[in-house]
Amino acid sequence: MNEVLYAHLTPLEFRQRIAQAPIAYLPLGTLEWHGEHLPLGADGLQAQGFFIHLAREVGGIVLPMLFLGPDLHQGNHYGMDIVGFPKGQPHQLDGSAYWVRDHLFGELLENILSQLARAGFKIVVAHGHGPSTRYFQNHAHAWEKKFYLKLFNCWDPSAGMDDELGIQMDHAGANETSLMMALHPELVHLNAISVGPDGSPEAVIGKDPRHYASAELGEKAIQHQVNRMALLLQSELTTLNPLLKESKA
Numbered sequence: 001m002n003e004v005l006y007a008h009l010t011p012l013e014f015r016q017r018i019a020q021a022p023i024a025y026l027p028l029g030t031l032e033w034h035g036e037h038l039p040l041g042a043d044g045l046q047a048q049g050f051f052i053h054l055a056r057e058v059g060g061i062v063l064p065m066l067f068l069g070p071d072l073h074q075g076n077h078y079g080m081d082i083v084g085f086p087k088g089q090p091h092q093l094d095g096s097a098y099w100v101r102d103h104l105f106g107e108l109l110e111n112i113l114s115q116l117a118r119a120g121f122k123i124v125v126a127h128g129h130g131p132s133t134r135y136f137q138n139h140a141h142a143w144e145k146k147f148y149l150k151l152f153n154c155w156d157p158s159a160g161m162d163d164e165l166g167i168q169m170d171h172a173g174a175n176e177t178s179l180m181m182a183l184h185p186e187l188v189h190l191n192a193i194s195v196g197p198d199g200s201p202e203a204v205i206g207k208d209p210r211h212y213a214s215a216e217l218g219e220k221a222i223q224h225q226v227n228r229m230a231l232l233l234q235s236e237l238t239t240l241n242p243l244l245k246e247s248k249a
Contacts, residue, residue: 004055004062014061021059021237024121025051026112028128028136029065033080034172035203036192038180040095043168046176049130050154050167051181053226056223058233060123063112068098069132070105071231079131080171085202098129098219110143117147123233127154127167150236153226159188162206165221173206174213175221182218 003009006024009017029044039045042064045179051062078099084090100108109126116124126136133153140151154167162169166196169175180188190210194202201208 002056004052004060006061006063008125009061012055016119017059017061021232021233022120022122023055023058023237024059024116024124025055025060025062026124026126027051027063027065028126028132029067030069030079030098030129030132031033031067031095032098032129033085033096033203034176035201036083036194037186037189037203037209038172038177039184041065041067042172042180043129043132045184045187046179050127050179050222050225051125053222054125054229054233057226058230058237060125060233061121065128066108066132068100068105069129070102070106070135071098071099071129071131073101083205085236097182102135105132106139109136109139110146113143113147113149113151117149121149123150123152123236125152125229125233126156130168132172133168150240152229152232154229156225156228164207164212164217167221167222167225170204172203172209174209174211174217177204177209177213178215178218179221180218181213181215182222185215194208 003013027044027047029041031040034042044067048062055062066212072082074082077120080098081093082090113124127133137153144151156166159166165176193210196202
């Protein structure tokens with residue numbers, strides 16, 4: 001079965017996939033300005049695209065992407081508004097429309113986890129927008145106890161935050177741009193990057209994508225992380241298998 005998107009599955013296909021691997025993948029997206037060269041939905045598109053690859057390797061089902069999430073917040077500005085691209089002072093960036101308060105995001109995730117546990121999932125992998133992923137990571141231990149789920153994100157604890165083979169390790173830089181070039185090349189427009197007075201690309205936190213980004217690097221990162229996450233999830237499924245068989249007896 002190549003179809004892994006939750007919204008596309010029939011009930012029969014859902015039963016087959018969850019019986020094979022009761023894993024839900026939750027793309028934590030935004031509608032956020034990622035410079036002039038990347039789409040506003042870059043966070044969710046990267047996470048969803050990676051999860052599709054991972055689900056086809058390990059099994060499981062990819063949920064619809066979220067577009068709401070937490071972030072730094074000052075008055076009417078949030079996220080990259082505060083960094084001040086491209087004017088050097090806080091201002092509203094075109095297209096950003098995703099911010100919610102931490103407690104509301106937490107309630108949203110708790111309800112999602114409750115529904116996923118009810119539907120029969122045993123493992124949830126959530127990843128995407130940095131502040132959203134961090135919130136999920138910080139609450140994972142408590143939520144595992146509350147919902148009887150195993151929770152994972154895709155950050156490699158053995159790698160640094162500048163890991164070029166990670167998933168979403170910068171903002172509109174070489175890592176995110178490479179992932180988008182591998183997953184959705186038609187949505188990447190490197191020639192549209194705006195440049196500041198010092199010649200550096202505006203919007204970019206990380207390596208300059210004009211010099212360091214490529215579809216090949218994105219594909220390499222995806223395959224590396226699919227291999228790493230597959231080992232982790234397959235180990236967890238091996239632990240769960242006896243429990244799953246007992247619950248069906």
